[in-house]
Amino acid sequence: MKIRERFVFLWGFLRDAPRIGSVTPSSRRLALAVTAEMTSPNGARRILEVGAGTGVITREIVSQLRENDTLDIYEMNQLFAKHLRKEFGGNGTNGQVRVFEADVISSPPTGKYDHIISGLPMNNFRPERVRSAFQTFIKLLSDGGRLSFYQYIFGRPVQSVFVGGKGRRRLREVGTIFREFIDRHEYRRVPVLRNFPPAVAHHLEITSDKNSNSH
């Protein structure tokens, strides 16, 4: 990863820590684990990445794009969206990549996707917003579509040490919502210990028979 990219990320974090959620971008190992299930064998794939930051995961997605695949990126931070446009929006990706500077939960896209890859810092969200994020993803996925995201190992317990009782309650509720969606839809998880902090990549498959209670 370029040094400049690290600085852009750190600068973004210093200006808006709660929405960025991490002081450093994901490692390449985590990016590989989160993109490992972009495997659908036939046809053009429609991919959505949300919360792309400075594009560590985007770079892995782009390297796996096939000729007719498309990648839409939703990133609400102005600085990061500008950086992503410069890095990925040009001729190098043949117009397959579009960058939207927008909040994916309140202004979601209108189309359907085969795969969503999320880097949203949902441990910093209110529980209702976490639920809305999962519901938005489920609405945006075609039947059998996949959602991949990561969580830091012990992320919520560690965060709990630094917050008061209200914060701990919020984190417990957020954890319950995560478990609900993971228990219902997860088919694979991959621990990535060589990341700071160590993380787990989760892969969920959304089929119409299992998502009837998610709305």
Ligand SMILES: C[S@@+](CC[C@H](N)C(=O)[O-])C[C@H]1O[C@@H](n2cnc3c(N)ncnc32)[C@H](O)[C@@H]1O
């Ligand atoms: C922890 S960073 C992840 C960056 C990158 N995916 C990585 O793994 O290094 C979270 C990113 O999500 C973005 N974000 C947070 N809430 C968002 C929302 N509702 N819609 C779009 N982007 C959002 C933040 O601006 C930030 O860039």
